[in-house]
Amino acid sequence: MQLVNAEVVTISPLTEFVHKVTLKPDTAVSFEAGQYLQLVLGEKDKRAFSIASRPSMHHELELHIGASGADSYAMQALEHLQQAHTNKQSVVLEVGLGISQLRVDNQRPIILLAGGTGFSYIKSMADHLAEIEFTQPVLLYWGVKEESALYAKQEMEAWAASRKNFQFIPVVENASATWQGHTGYVHQAVMKDIVSLEPYSIYMAGRFDMIGVVRDDFINHGAEREHMYADAFAFIK
Template structure:
């Protein structure tokens, strides 16, 4: 469904990463883990995960967009958002999309894995599960190049402190001297920490090659069930 939106705010989250709040002219019904398409042209629609959860979005849609200079695909969207905010214009979206949403009826433990701004996907799922008071054990692994990319680290640590069933593990490739968390690849960190993933519902957001590697590694090495692994990438690879 195509919907016109006002850009309510644009806020930097980290280097070249922005939080964008959209206010659609009509409410958008979506499930935690779905995405929207920003319409840049008749045949140019660009997907971004919805970071807000369906139970607590108050009519607004939150996006986290990583837009480094070399990433024209995302940078052009941020520039269009900035122009709409400055001039009171509209942004057109097509939503909702995706079938990798959270399986609320499942009582299996949940493993959320994100690389970079793929965090927006797992944030929606985490926030929804917490808001619905689901009792499933939830493990969230978030990987970034450095700790600055993990822009919601403090927020996640606070959620973990409040909810006994939530476990947050940050992973960085380039660790500062004072870093006490895990260092390296986020998928490797998961493999090190779990003897088996056979009982888990696994949700993954990141580059397509990351999602593909996770499915191969986890099914072969950790007993994960491919039909209990969810990622938007799996509709395309």
């Protein structure tokens, strides 16, 4: 873990509820794709956010913060960042946390699964896999409630088009009549598409209640527990 001060460079809306934050650390940062950082609000008050940028970007960190409701965990963090940005003060970060980072040494095909802003976690891995020209299949499933929440749809379509072994599958839970792709819960779309999950390494992020359901359903669908990764596992039973 690396403790750094960082300047808040930009805060911009990705949707009505999700904000993109870019930070410039005062020293080069080192982390692995799929790790998270903590924004330090106080000695005992640290807020976890996945690092959306790829590890080769040593001088810039990107976050996607989903914040609604005035007193929410994420809204308070966003307000702290906004205040620092306005006052040109730095924020304190603990960078390079978590145990669910990408493993590419075993050459298994990969499923990257995100619910909502869990996308931030898999974005770093997707970009890193493109950068290292990973040759195994990579299936990126991103589930959202409404189509308007697919804020990086075009970017991920371009990512998938960049290599023949990459696929991007957006899944909309409450789809409109014009939506042509998968509907419902994102992990159910995975189980519809893939007969057995046994060969895959699976990386997942989303709401805690989602991760518990996905873990159990995926194991019933052949997935091997030792090849499933989610930092949320540490917070759920």
